[in-house]
Amino acid sequence: MNMDDEKVIARDRMRFIRNSRSAVLCYFGILFDVFYFVNLYQSDVGTYYYNYNIGLSVIYNLLFLLIVFLCSEGVKNYVTSYSYALIVAGVMQFVRITQIPMKAHNAMVMVNGAETKVMGDGQFMWQCIFLVVSGVLLLASALINIKKSTELNAHLKELEAKKA
Amino acid sequence: MATLNIQHIDKIYDNNVQAVFDFNLDVKDGELIVLVGPSGCGKSTTLRMVAGLEDISAGKLLLDGKDITAAPAKDRDMAMVFQSYALYGHMTIYENMAFSLTLRKENPNVIHKKVLAAAEILGLTEQLNKKPSQLSGGQRQRVAMGRSIVRSPKVFLFDEPLSNLDAKLRGATRREILLLHKRLNATMMYVTHDQTEALTLADRIVCMSMGHVQQVGTPLELYDSPDNVFVASFIGLPPMNFFDVKVAGDKLQGKGYTVSLTPEEQGILRGYQGKEITLGVRPENITEGSDFKTTVTNSENLGMNTLVYTSLAGSGVKATAKLKGWKTYKVGDTAGFTFTRKHFFDKETTNAIRGNR
Numbered sequence: 001m002n003m004d005d006e007k008v009i010a011r012d013r014m015r016f017i018r019n020s021r022s023a024v025l026c027y028f029g030i031l032f033d034v035f036y037f038v039n040l041y042q043s044d045v046g047t048y049y050y051n052y053n054i055g056l057s058v059i060y061n062l063l064f065l066l067i068v069f070l071c072s073e074g075v076k077n078y079v080t081s082y083s084y085a086l087i088v089a090g091v092m093q094f095v096r097i098t099q100i101p102m103k104a105h106n107a108m109v110m111v112n113g114a115e116t117k118v119m120g121d122g123q124f125m126w127q128c129i130f131l132v133v134s135g136v137l138l139l140a141s142a143l144i145n146i147k148k149s150t151e152l153n154a155h156l157k158e159l160e161a162k163k164a
Numbered sequence: 165m166a167t168l169n170i171q172h173i174d175k176i177y178d179n180n181v182q183a184v185f186d187f188n189l190d191v192k193d194g195e196l197i198v199l200v201g202p203s204g205c206g207k208s209t210t211l212r213m214v215a216g217l218e219d220i221s222a223g224k225l226l227l228d229g230k231d232i233t234a235a236p237a238k239d240r241d242m243a244m245v246f247q248s249y250a251l252y253g254h255m256t257i258y259e260n261m262a263f264s265l266t267l268r269k270e271n272p273n274v275i276h277k278k279v280l281a282a283a284e285i286l287g288l289t290e291q292l293n294k295k296p297s298q299l300s301g302g303q304r305q306r307v308a309m310g311r312s313i314v315r316s317p318k319v320f321l322f323d324e325p326l327s328n329l330d331a332k333l334r335g336a337t338r339r340e341i342l343l344l345h346k347r348l349n350a351t352m353m354y355v356t357h358d359q360t361e362a363l364t365l366a367d368r369i370v371c372m373s374m375g376h377v378q379q380v381g382t383p384l385e386l387y388d389s390p391d392n393v394f395v396a397s398f399i400g401l402p403p404m405n406f407f408d409v410k411v412a413g414d415k416l417q418g419k420g421y422t423v424s425l426t427p428e429e430q431g432i433l434r435g436y437q438g439k440e441i442t443l444g445v446r447p448e449n450i451t452e453g454s455d456f457k458t459t460v461t462n463s464e465n466l467g468m469n470t471l472v473y474t475s476l477a478g479s480g481v482k483a484t485a486k487l488k489g490w491k492t493y494k495v496g497d498t499a500g501f502t503f504t505r506k507h508f509f510d511k512e513t514t515n516a517i518r519g520n521r
Contacts, residue, residue: 013273015292015293016256016258016279016293048219
């Protein structure tokens with residue numbers, strides 16, 4: 001191992017330093033999901049949200065928090081498989097825009113005898129921003145981990161080959 | 165590495181208790197100095213003053229000729245290893261060792277090289293991903309040393325680093341510290357109350373009592389030519405035997421026994437004719453003979469040696485003899501002994517009597 005080569009040293013450091021960058025991105029992904037969730041029900045007019053969707057939404061959010069947190073621990077230790085779970089979770093954040101936010105944005109309800117949008121343009125924009133940012137962060141976390149874990153595995157193989 | 169000059173240092177606490185009195189020492193480059201003494205003698209306080217963890221009440225401290233008396237600990241370029249290891253439990257060994265350099269915002273690649281090099285020296289390469297709780301006491305102490313090594317300090321300070329280890333591990337770690345000193349050729353100050361550590365590790369020993377330096381010298385000097393009764397009693401195991409005797413011509417007269425003096429010893433004691441002095445004899449300087457009779461009060465066989473605890477016939481003065489080989493003395497047996505080497509101390513000052521040698 002050439003310990004004068006900065007790239008080699010940086011790769012070798014991964015043997016002892018955890019992938020905190022990917023983990024931190026996961027935490028921020030969770031944070032923006034929480035922003036989305038908190039912001040969503042601010043536009044509660046009448047009983048629009050009071051159906052099975054609210055139950056599914058709450059359950060999905062709980063699962064999302066648990067899975068992404070678990071993945072953050074996985075990527076911290078350069079486990080590649082957790083990256084794939086993060087990719088799925090990240091893509092799902094984009095898909096979620098087309099569910100509750102978009103439907104609420106298109107839906108109209110009667111308030112004091114006048115037709116009103118359930119979700120205004122401003123709130124819809126924020127909902128999109130929160131979910132997009134959350135999704136991008138999770139995808140970035142996954143991609144960084146895949147890159148780093150691939151490098152680390154190659155480095156470890158190289159070390160083992162040298163030992164042998 | 166570095167030289168350290170400690171000049172007339174005192175330590176007086178706020179409650180006016182003085183812990184260290186006029187401490188003077190010049191530590192040479194690459195030297196391993198051991199401060200030894202009983203609990204409360206001021207050795208750790210002295211080390212902490214050198215480290216900058218305690219204020220210096222009076223005196224000067226120079227590192228490479230530069231006055232660092234008032235410099236804060238972080239600016240002294242010294243690393244201290246504590247008895248309690250002081251490792252961060254939530255960090256891996258690698259992170260523990262890299263921590264101080266990370267705080268200084270050093271290049272991560274440079275930190276990596278230094279940590280790997282230190283781990284290699286200390287045989288910790290395989291442990292770097294573990295947490296301190298997964299290591300043995302000896303390994304944890306090595307991590308604490310590694311944390312010091314990565315900083316490449318000018319002076320290493322050790323405050324009773326082996327006290328938490330069991331006897332076997334203490335011996336092994338002691339040898340590692342010695343090897344480390346030889347390998348790094350670093351200036352080191354080491355505090356211990358264990359005379360075995362002091363004798364085996366030190367280039368020079370500073371023996372302290374009640375805040376005062378009693379003697380500074382090589383291990384052999386302290387063992388062979390102690391300056392006073394305290395040093396004579398503290399260095400050596402079992403401790404030196406002391407007898408109150410009167411100088412009478414070519415003999416020393418004790419209570420119910422006499423000890424003959426060689427011409428050389430008579431010369432040393434020329435000025436003490438007719439006066440009372442303290443005779444010191446190391447247990448290993450007592451052999452079986454016929455000079456005086458004792459009654460055996462206990463004996464312990466240690467394999468290579470036998471410790472015989474005796475009471476001098478007629479006087480009841482107690483003495484311990486360390487005889488070579490396996491001896492079978494029983495309690496109540498009469499045993500004859502001879503002193504092969506004697507030390508003389510002034511009874512009033514307790515200082516060694518060396519004559520005109």
